[in-house]
Amino acid sequence: xxxxxxxxxxxxEQDALSGTEAQLLQDHLASCxxxxxxxxxxxxxxxxxxxxxxxxxxxxxxxxxxxxxxxxRKIERQRETTSSIATLSVGLFALLLVLGARLLPLLQLxxxxxxxWFENVSDVLVHLNLAREILATILExxxxxxxxxxxxxxxxxxxxxxxxxxxxMYRLGILPxxxxxxxxxFT
Amino acid sequence: MSDRTQEQEWIxxxxxxxxxxxxxxxxxxxxxxxNLCYRMLGDGAxxxxxxxxxxxxxxxxxxxYDPNRSFTTWLLSIASHHCIDRLRRKRILTLSLEDLLPxxxxxxxxxxxxxxxxxxxxxxxxxxxxxxxxxxxxxxxILRYWYEMTYEEISQTLSLxxxxxxxxxxxxxxxxxxxxxxQETSLFTTRGRHDEASAL
Numbered sequence: 001x002x003x004x005x006x007x008x009x010x011x012x013e014q015d016a017l018s019g020t021e022a023q024l025l026q027d028h029l030a031s032c033x034x035x036x037x038x039x040x041x042x043x044x045x046x047x048x049x050x051x052x053x054x055x056x057x058x059x060x061x062x063x064x065x066x067x068x069x070x071x072x073r074k075i076e077r078q079r080e081t082t083s084s085i086a087t088l089s090v091g092l093f094a095l096l097l098v099l100g101a102r103l104l105p106l107l108q109l110x111x112x113x114x115x116x117w118f119e120n121v122s123d124v125l126v127h128l129n130l131a132r133e134i135l136a137t138i139l140e141x142x143x144x145x146x147x148x149x150x151x152x153x154x155x156x157x158x159x160x161x162x163x164x165x166x167x168x169m170y171r172l173g174i175l176p177x178x179x180x181x182x183x184x185x186f187t
Numbered sequence: 188m189s190d191r192t193q194e195q196e197w198i199x200x201x202x203x204x205x206x207x208x209x210x211x212x213x214x215x216x217x218x219x220x221x222n223l224c225y226r227m228l229g230d231g232a233x234x235x236x237x238x239x240x241x242x243x244x245x246x247x248x249x250x251x252y253d254p255n256r257s258f259t260t261w262l263l264s265i266a267s268h269h270c271i272d273r274l275r276r277k278r279i280l281t282l283s284l285e286d287l288l289p290x291x292x293x294x295x296x297x298x299x300x301x302x303x304x305x306x307x308x309x310x311x312x313x314x315x316x317x318x319x320x321x322x323x324x325x326x327x328x329i330l331r332y333w334y335e336m337t338y339e340e341i342s343q344t345l346s347l348x349x350x351x352x353x354x355x356x357x358x359x360x361x362x363x364x365x366x367x368x369x370q371e372t373s374l375f376t377t378r379g380r381h382d383e384a385s386a387l
Contacts, residue, residue, distance in 0.1 A: 012360040013353065041371065042364035045316065049332035052313055053306075057221040057235055062214050065239050069206070072243055 007035050011042055194258055202249050209249070212258075213242050219259070219334070220266045226329045227270035227322075229314045237273055241266035256343075263334065264344040271322045312370070316363050324359040327352055 007028045010017060017025065029036045143151065194215070200208035220241055225234035245265050252261055317325050326345055330336045336344065341352045 008361070009357070012357040012364075014360075037368060038364055041367040042360060045360075045363045045367045046332070048309065048313060048316075049328070052309065052333070054218055054222045054333065055225050055234075056218040057238060061217045061221070061235070061238070062210055064235075065213050065242055066206070066210060068239050069243060069246065 004032065004035055007032070008038060011035075011039055195254060198249070198252065198254065198258065201246070202252075209246055216242075216259070216262055220262060222333060223263055223266050223329060224270055226313075226317060226333065227267065227325060228273065229318055233273075237270055238266065241269045244269060257340075259334075260336075260340055260344050263330065264346070267326045267330070267344060268346075271326060274322050315370075316366055319362055319366050320359050323347070324355045324362070327355045328359045328363070331356060 007025055010021065010025055029039055146154075194212070197208040197211050201212065217238065221234055221238040224237040224241065225231065228234050228237060241262070245262055248265070252258070317328065320328065323345060327341055327347075330341045330344055338349050338352050338356075341347070341356075342349045345352070347355070
């Protein structure tokens with residue numbers, strides 16, 4: 001049975017052969033059809049590879065690349081913002097936990113006073129609301145019992161009285177004081 | 188100004204954040220990077236995507252580039268590693284879009300229809316031959332025959348030892364030669380049958 005090694009190995013490695021090795025290979029290729037076909041096939045494949053063109057992308061590759069880079073940057077910015085918010089949230093939560101644990105005794109001291117103050121405030125608010133409701137009921141019942149002419153006249157009279165009061169106050173109270181001050185400045 | 192000096196200037200400007208300078212590098216290297224991705228992946232649309240992604244990776248890692256090293260080797264190293272990762276992920280995913288997406292290759296309008304058919308057949312046979320190989324063996328063959336890289340350059344590009352490169356090239360050559368022999372044999376048999384049928 002004919003041996004095909006090391007001839008096949010030499011063909012595939014393509015390292016420089018010594019004179020004797022080259023001769024041995026030539027002799028073997030002349031007598032072995034399998035290795036000769038193998039050598040021809042390898043040569044044909046190599047020729048095909050060497051002759052193959054360097055393919056280029058479709059026109060506008062650079063433009064598409066720039067658009068992709070812009071998209072990539074946008075995604076990275078969004079990712080950075082999200083991670084910053086997440087980090088801050090975690091930090092804040094941790095801080096609250098630590099502070100909460102530290103401030104708990106203090107909070108326990110202040111809590112009853114705070115609750116009492118809150119109750120007082122809510123009591124005041126309840127009373128104010130009650131007063132508003134009473135006033136609204138009185139006004140509603142009064143307004144419905146007053147005739148239409150009086151309903152128009154009363155605001156008018158009230159406005160006139162307010163205007164008279166304001167004019168009197170201005171003339172008798174504010175104007176004399178102003179004049180006196182001006183006289184003192186000149187003298 | 189020589190190409191190398193010009194290239195170094197673009198790289199320096201790009202490192203300082205000049206996008207236009209890096210765009211010039213993309214313009215200059217789009218064909219070699221795309222060709223490598225196409226030969227590795229065997230599909231136009233995927234090659235375009237992989238080439239763009241490789242340039243994005245190069246842009247992001249530009250600060251780690253050593254100016255004493257060849258920029259082409261560095262860039263093709265990123266592209267080949269990206270393609271190998273992509274093929275690995277694709278194998279894990281099992282679902283391949285290769286059969287669903289038509290090839291994006293634009294026919295060369297300068298070629299005659301016969302030449303276009305011949306070129307298409309040649310490209311297909313190359314694709315078939317390359318896809319018989321393992322990812323790293325294929326990358327080694329592409330870098331050797333399309334980029335005429337030395338064993339040392341291939342070893343740098345693929346992060347392999349020189350002996351590993353030699354071993355991979357040896358195995359890849361044996362595989363493609365055997366594949367070629369089988370193709371030729373089947374073609375010969377088919378022709379023989381066809382001739383017999385026409386004689387009858």
